[in-house]
Amino acid sequence: MNPAEAYVLTVTCKSERGQVAEISGFLAQHGYYINELAQFDDEDSNRFFARCLFRPDGAPTFGLEALREAFAAGPATRFPMEWAIHDAHRRMRVLIMVSKFDHCLNDLLYRHRTGELRMDVTAVVSNHPDLEPLVRWHGLPYVHLPITPATKAEQEAKLWALIEETRSELVVLARYMQVLSDELCERLRGRAINIHHSFLPGFKGAKPYHRAYERGVKLIGATAHYVTADLDEGPIIEQVVERVDHTLKPEDLVAVGRDSENLALARAVRLHLEHRVFINGNRTVVFR
Numbered sequence: 003m004n005p006a007e008a009y010v011l012t013v014t015c016k017s018e019r020g021q022v023a024e025i026s027g028f029l030a031q032h033g034y035y036i037n038e039l040a041q042f043d044d045e046d047s048n049r050f051f052a053r054c055l056f057r058p059d060g061a062p063t064f065g066l067e068a069l070r071e072a073f074a075a076g077p078a079t080r081f082p083m084e085w086a087i088h089d090a091h092r093r094m095r096v097l098i099m100v101s102k103f104d105h106c107l108n109d110l111l112y113r114h115r116t117g118e119l120r121m122d123v124t125a126v127v128s129n130h131p132d133l134e135p136l137v138r139w140h141g142l143p144y145v146h147l148p149i150t151p152a153t154k155a156e157q158e159a160k161l162w163a164l165i166e167e168t169r170s171e172l173v174v175l176a177r178y179m180q181v182l183s184d185e186l187c188e189r190l191r192g193r194a195i196n197i198h199h200s201f202l203p204g205f206k207g208a209k210p211y212h213r214a215y216e217r218g219v220k221l222i223g224a225t226a227h228y229v230t231a232d233l234d235e236g237p238i239i240e241q242v243v244e245r246v247d248h249t250l251k252p253e254d255l256v257a258v259g260r261d262s263e264n265l266a267l268a269r270a271v272r273l274h275l276e277h278r279v280f281i282n283g284n285r286t287v288v289f290r
């Protein structure tokens with residue numbers, strides 16, 4: 003559990019000696035105590051990643067905005083970096099997208115209602131009307147945006163307007179069965195998560211469970227990943243696998259897979275909400 007007043011610093015930069023000392027010294031100097039510090043140095047990319055949970059220790063020098071300004075002028079200048087300081091208790095604004103499959107949506111909304119996923123759901127958007135009753139039961143806005151190949155651009159324009167109007171920070175594709183355009187993927191880079199119903203890179207594309215059955219696999223899985231223009235190729239955040247055997251038909255694999263999809267997506271959303279995921283090329287660094 004985070005302290006009553008807590009902040010999360012995220013840093014990505016070129017690997018150089020003195021970075022950890024610079025960060026920890028800066029926070030200590032300005033009256034903050036470090037509760038957690040996770041770091042990773044990727045020797046292949048020569049990139050450094052860090053996540054620091056910290057709190058005021060007595061009367062700190064700054065408020066949050068002044069702290070950000072001081073960090074920008076201090077450590078972030080000495081070590082050019084991508085960084086952010088988040089209020090650890092601020093709830094991220096999340097827009098969920100669905101089609102007709104309801105298991106991932108149902109699971110996310112349950113975890114939201116019970117407080118497990120500390121987020122503000124801004125809206126549930128679907129290209130079908132089917133799931134409106136479930137969403138209304140949760141007291142959340144449901145926006146039906148039908149789509150056809152001829153209306154795809156118009157539908158995505160409405161979707162983007164909604165994302166901006168609701169100030170949504172994260173978009174979750176909870177078995178949304180439409181391919182997002184390259185432009186929308188770019189606009190949502192690093193803040194759109196999809197659940198694919200296979201243990202990627204196996205069985206990309208359509209009907210993975212049927213193809214897994216034909217292949218006679220002994221494990222099936224689900225993969226939560228960031229959305230990119232390359233279908234099902236985005237940086238992987240979380241994966242869950244489940245043992246299966248020769249007695250299971252495709253429809254049985256679909257049923258077994260639903261639990262894996264729910265768990266992989268919920269874990270990935272939580273990791274993102276807590277600023278634990280860093281994109282590292284086509285991979286991720288995840289501070290669990």
Ligand SMILES: Nc1nc2c(c(=O)[nH]1)N[C@@H](CN(C=O)c1ccc(C(=O)N[C@@H](CCC(=O)O)C(=O)O)cc1)CN2
Pocket residue numbers: 175178179180181182183184187196197198199207208228229230231232233234235236
């Ligand atoms: N640009 C991206 N868009 C989407 C991704 C992605 O990684 N990049 N993930 C998919 C989810 N998905 C598999 O997990 C997937 C969904 C839908 C399709 C597809 O071919 N859909 C058809 C329409 C199908 C229908 O109307 O029922 C289409 O878009 O023409 C492929 C993969 C979500 N989007």
